[in-house]
Amino acid sequence: MISNYINNNENIAFVFLGGSIIKNFNFHKFLSNFKMKINKPIISFCGGSYQISEQFDAFLIPFPLNTYDYNYFWTEILKNAILLSQKDIYICGYLLLSSKWTSSFIISKAYEISENEDIILSFIKVCEIMKFSAIYLESGSGGKNYINFEILSKIRKWTKLPLIVGGGIRDIQTIEKIFEFGADYVVIGNYIEENPKFISEL
Numbered sequence: 001m002i003s004n005y006i007n008n009n010e011n012i013a014f015v016f017l018g019g020s021i022i023k024n025f026n027f028h029k030f031l032s033n034f035k036m037k038i039n040k041p042i043i044s045f046c047g048g049s050y051q052i053s054e055q056f057d058a059f060l061i062p063f064p065l066n067t068y069d070y071n072y073f074w075t076e077i078l079k080n081a082i083l084l085s086q087k088d089i090y091i092c093g094y095l096l097l098s099s100k101w102t103s104s105f106i107i108s109k110a111y112e113i114s115e116n117e118d119i120i121l122s123f124i125k126v127c128e129i130m131k132f133s134a135i136y137l138e139s140g141s142g143g144k145n146y147i148n149f150e151i152l153s154k155i156r157k158w159t160k161l162p163l164i165v166g167g168g169i170r171d172i173q174t175i176e177k178i179f180e181f182g183a184d185y186v187v188i189g190n191y192i193e194e195n196p197k198f199i200s201e202l
Helices: 002-007 027-037 070-079 103-107 117-129 149-158 172-180 190-194 196-201
Strands: 015-018 042-045 058-064 088-096 134-138 163-166 185-187
Touching (some): 134 149
Parallel strands (some): 042 058, 088 134
């Protein structure tokens, strides 16, 4: 059913598949079945080496910014460098603005930056210096709160890089506000898993 909603919605540009925690025990079999049903590009939002497959159309690889463990990122890339070199790869700066209790915050070993504008601006400039493809602003997978609109607006003024915003999004009004304050793409994960019909409202 969810595939029909996706295929028939012109507002959906592509589908991300992956993340901090995967609930499906046979990820690659699920990906094969899912790919047969979807007529949109399927892009890996790569949370680990086990999520890398040649079946993906492209890879969005998050480079964690506010983390205690940069080695994880490099190790995962190194494990799969040969396969990844044959695909379209987009590296995005991954900035976690969530609370300490979301799964993405815990898995990424992130440290809280408490919306400190000087630190956030510095991270944004790092993304530009390293010529990343985009910046992913994450409020936490399954988080209760979406991004602070004031912070989003300032980030939009600080950079021309595409901004992807996810976390805590559960209604059309919030999506419209996120676009209004400067996002280029909005990602909705957990809420759509729980309420597939929400796709038809987009």
